[in-house]
Amino acid sequence: MKYHTQGDRKDVFNQDFPIPMQSPWAAEIIEKRKEGDDEPVHIINSEALLSGTTTFFSETDGPAPPRHPITVQKNDQLFSTRYTVRQLFQGRRVHQKYPLLAKAMQDAVEDSSDKIVETEIIMYCLQAGISDLQDRLPIKDLLKERILNHFRGVFHKAEEEGNLFGIMDKENKQDLFALPMELIETNFRPFLADLPKNFTQECMDAMAPYIDEANVTVNLNDDTFKFVGILPGVITRTNADSIFNDTLLWIFNYEDFLNDDYIIEAASIIYHPKRIQIAIVIGALAALVGLISISRRRRIS
Numbered sequence: 001m002k003y004h005t006q007g008d009r010k011d012v013f014n015q016d017f018p019i020p021m022q023s024p025w026a027a028e029i030i031e032k033r034k035e036g037d038d039e040p041v042h043i044i045n046s047e048a049l050l051s052g053t054t055t056f057f058s059e060t061d062g063p064a065p066p067r068h069p070i071t072v073q074k075n076d077q078l079f080s081t082r083y084t085v086r087q088l089f090q091g092r093r094v095h096q097k098y099p100l101l102a103k104a105m106q107d108a109v110e111d112s113s114d115k116i117v118e119t120e121i122i123m124y125c126l127q128a129g130i131s132d133l134q135d136r137l138p139i140k141d142l143l144k145e146r147i148l149n150h151f152r153g154v155f156h157k158a159e160e161e162g163n164l165f166g167i168m169d170k171e172n173k174q175d176l177f178a179l180p181m182e183l184i185e186t187n188f189r190p191f192l193a194d195l196p197k198n199f200t201q202e203c204m205d206a207m208a209p210y211i212d213e214a215n216v217t218v219n220l221n222d223d224t225f226k227f228v229g230i231l232p233g234v235i236t237r238t239n240a241d242s243i244f245n246d247t248l249l250w251i252f253n254y255e256d257f258l259n260d261d262y263i264i265e266a267a268s269i270i271y272h273p274k275r276i277q278i279a280i281v282i283g284a285l286a287a288l289v290g291l292i293s294i295s296r297r298r299r300i301s
Helices: 009-013 099-106 111-132 141-160 164-168 181-194 199-222 273-300
Strands: 002-007 026-032 041-047 052-054 070-076 080-089 224-230 234-238 242-244 247-253 262-271
Touching (some): 099 111, 099 199, 111 141, 111 199, 141 181, 181 199, 224 262, 247 262
Antiparallel strands (some): 002 041, 052 070, 070 080, 224 247
């Protein structure tokens, strides 16, 4: 399998779709500069021979990285060899997690709408962070709902007063979405007496991976994927967009796995004529021996 990505430095080296570069992958980084262009084109090529299932990222890597496990199988049979490839691009579940962001990614929106989207994402991350802490720092469901309702009220009041920019823009942000630490610390204070020690900081730490997830999802917005597969033999099954001899091509973008899973799959077969010929000869000889044996028995009887 080979990965090829190119673009400006930010597009190639950001974390929206990390290219595998560690063993068993052999990676090459190239920088090309066209005459008259100030910004060079950055290219990464990475390839490896795969067998079985390769997961790329596991649950321990957090929710942010795109999951795209691939399974490559070779099945040797008596008269043929079958090849199958299946890769699943796990859906980002944007409509379930933050429906306003899903709409914003499909439509042109004003800055004021962007802030409403940001509050939706903060609320999702807050709820997810509190849930992740339940094993180590459990709190009662009633207290959890009080905290969430309090934050909803803060955002709703700021929106009504036209002050969403004021409460969300107090900290420098390199990413589109960032954790408003001062706002979170301030609004956890009314609940400190009922919360475990250091809960506020632990909660912000637990929220951080979900903020990263939202940023990765948004950064996938302008990405297009081309997947080329070469299978030996005759193609027997595929959902490829186009086929040329033994080469299959899939072209898709973030919208194809914005919500639901996107799957690419193909199968092929190679027949072994010599084995078939040998089997026919052996079968014919066995039949001939059987007929001779039957004939001899009849003569004896």
